[in-house]
Amino acid sequence: MVPEDEVAGDDLGRMASRSGRGPAAEAATSTAGSRKTVTIYDVARLAGVAPSTVSRAFARPGRVSADTAARIRSAAAELGYRVNPLARALSTSRTHMIAIMISDITNPFYAELVRGAQIAASEADYTVVLADARESGVLEREALERVLPMVDGIVVGSSRMADSTLQMIAKQKPLMMLNRHLVGIPSVVTDNARGTRRAVEHLGELGHEAVTYVAGPEASWADGMRWRALREAGLELHLHTRRAGPVAPTVEGGRLAALSMVDDPPTAILAYNDLVAIGMIGAFVSTGFRVPQDVSVIGYDNILAAELISPGLTTVASPGRTMGAAAVKNVLALLGGALPRSDQAFVMPTRLVVRHSTGRPRR
Amino acid sequence: MVPEDEVAGDDLGRMASRSGRGPAAEAATSTAGSRKTVTIYDVARLAGVAPSTVSRAFARPGRVSADTAARIRSAAAELGYRVNPLARALSTSRTHMIAIMISDITNPFYAELVRGAQIAASEADYTVVLADARESGVLEREALERVLPMVDGIVVGSSRMADSTLQMIAKQKPLMMLNRHLVGIPSVVTDNARGTRRAVEHLGELGHEAVTYVAGPEASWADGMRWRALREAGLELHLHTRRAGPVAPTVEGGRLAALSMVDDPPTAILAYNDLVAIGMIGAFVSTGFRVPQDVSVIGYDNILAAELISPGLTTVASPGRTMGAAAVKNVLALLGGALPRSDQAFVMPTRLVVRHSTGRPRR
DNA sequence: ACCCGGGTGGCAACCGATTGCCATCAGTTG
DNA sequence: CAACTGATGGCAATCGGTTGCCACCCGGGT
Secondary structure, three states, rough: HHHHHHHHHHHHHHHHHHOOOOEEEEEEEEOOOOOOOOOOOHHHHHHOOHHHHHHHHHHOOOOOEEEHHHHHHHHHHHHHOOOOOHHHHHHOOOOOEEEEEOOOOOOHHHHHHHHHHHHHHHOOOOOEEEOOOOOOHHHHOOOOOOOOOHEEEEEEOOOOOHHHHHHHHHHOOOEEEEEOOOOOOOOOEEHHHHHHHHHHHHHHOOOOOEEEEEEEOOOOHHHHHHHHHHHHHHHHHEEEEEEOOOOOOOOHHHHOOOOHOOOOOEEEEEEOOOOHHHHHHHHHHHOOOOOOOOOOEEEEOOOOOHHOOOOOOEEEEEOOOHHHHHHHHHHHHOOOOOEEEEEEEEEEOOOOEEOOOOOOOOO | OOOHHHHHHHHHHHHHHHOOOOOOHHHHHOOOOOOOOOOHHHHHHHHOHHHHHHHHHHHHHOOOOOOHHHHHHHHHHHHHHOHHHHHHEEEEEOOEEEEEEEEEOOHHHHHHHHHHHHHHHHHHHOEEEEEOOOOOOOHHHHHHHHHHHHHEEEEOOOOOOOOHHHHHHHOOEEEEEEEOOOOOOEEEEEEEEHHHHHHHHHOOOOHHOOOEEEOOOOOOHHHHHHHHHHHHHHHHOEEEEEOOOOOOOOOHHHHHHHOOOOOOOEEEEOOOHHHHHHHHHHHHHHHOOOOOOOOEEEEEEEHHHHOOOOOOOOEOOHHHHHHHHHHHHHHHHHHHHOOOOOOEEEOOOOEEEEEOOOOOOOO
16 A cells, blocks of 8 residues: 555655755745646645545535544644645636626716625625717626626626526626616616605695606616606696607707707706706706706716705615615525526615705796 | 666656556547646756756746757647646746735626726736625635735726825735725726716706715725715805715615705706616605606716616716726736836726716706 | 648646545444 | 444546647758
């Protein structure tokens, strides 16, 4: 039997390679940069066990006896061993990464989403990889292709991909959608209906008789929902509804929308999101209109800037951070084997935050 | 020789497994979900070559003859083969991911940084993984540990880690720092000196005789630079300088700072960043001071909100997006074998954007 | 006729874990 | 005392590519 021999030989080898670092000053710190990466094989040798045992000691606590585990742990510590996530991923096909796909990291609402996702992910020892579509279909595809094979799951914060594409992806990897509901895909959505309803009620109470919706991207599911909710609320509460746009979901988009309305501005506007609302207010003010005396404006999201501008923006707030976190948690649950309650949608409450961009219409 | 036989057998096997999907409607799309993942071995078999050749066809164009490559490509297409990035990474130790570490994705300036990084990365076919420290030292460490072994390089957008820690990391992986200069680590920094100087000149021209700097996190290198630059500029231009803080680099931090000053507010304030500046303006205004009549305020960064609030914020702008992109490009260059011009710092120009938060002091 | 060299493709050894299966061993149980 | 059982550790295959080295083919040069 050779094992004894082998161990001895290897031990020498190890010591040789160690002292081989010799003159270098960096050899000082024990855990710091060895020449090569330390593997379970090295640890196994030092601890006098088989590599598989080392693996188990890390990946499956309880599978090895307490003192073997201790020996391994100390050997690992001495060598400064760290498990190589790539190697692990290759055999387990679990990368411990999840992708979050959004259309624009520069939009504060998405930043909140990401923040929430980040929090939930790191709690579960997961890493977030960012796929920013930059409002472009092709970039989105590219980003997706690049990212998809590396992650265990995906949360789609916003996407202009076709329903069918998303559904195809969803059956390959756990996927959660935010603010878009699709049969077969679980999602987290805000209660647009209720939020919009509250906004309309608010306008009604102020004495408005008509509301104009300024639409966002057509591919946005939320956009559709908001408009529909507005229609319904308008019908019920006897306010006329109109629709303008679509416009880019940015301050600039809002600015343009407002400028196109200056010769006959509506008295009340419900904008696709806060960015658009803010852009519109800016443009109205700079063309001589007063907000809210001449025109009332409401947005969606309640981003930070909404309370900073003046007049403060009345807006339908949604809990971005919570949503991001919820989405990630669900993806993780799916990964953990939870049954994919397909078309289930978690609906998050919205809240109307009244500030000073809304007021009585002049008559 | 068996090869012929083997091919035939395998072909049957393949076909069998294909028809095996049988009744399922999804069998329609040719490239879509096969039962198992397609590997180079499958492609090799179908193309009648060795797996190594397939690998080369994809990883090393030119290494195989044109028509073999064509045969392989078409086989791959037929099977819907995609290279598995994990497997590739395992042997090449190149994951094609780079990490960007920032303290708060919710800060619009960092969002810009990330956006820039994103752009540069995706152009080079790289993926960005986000490490958000959430302004916490331990979280930062955790995030780093999790992410470090999986990425090819790092850009540190902001960090409260010790210099020595960063330097240790830098000698393990390509690392670029943003807005912090450290010997041994290449970086991209803004020209704080010039920018600050311009701000002080501006105040001087308006007739101010003193400026108070409201400091940000002590671990921030930029904070030190800004304060020092202010001191120097003050000396040269004969303005008194004072220092307040430190405060949290957020709107709330600014608000608090302003409130602590209400009984004897300075006439001119230079705030650590726009968020702080905005918070201060808000607090001043709501406690009855007028900006800029009673107090002038200048920030740094030129985030979107700076132009939205009123009065518009005068600020020292820096090109966040460009910086993020530059950092990533440099990390990639280092990866590509560029010599690590260690303590080189790319300095980006700043620009003073004058809006309405600065004016003549009352006397 | 012989040697040389570039262009191609295959073999097999990695990269660094994980895991199914089996052998061993100690402790029970009848 | 034999048979059984559960805990523990080792062997070797596997995840899906990459790559150093070698063999072979073919056209040219002398």
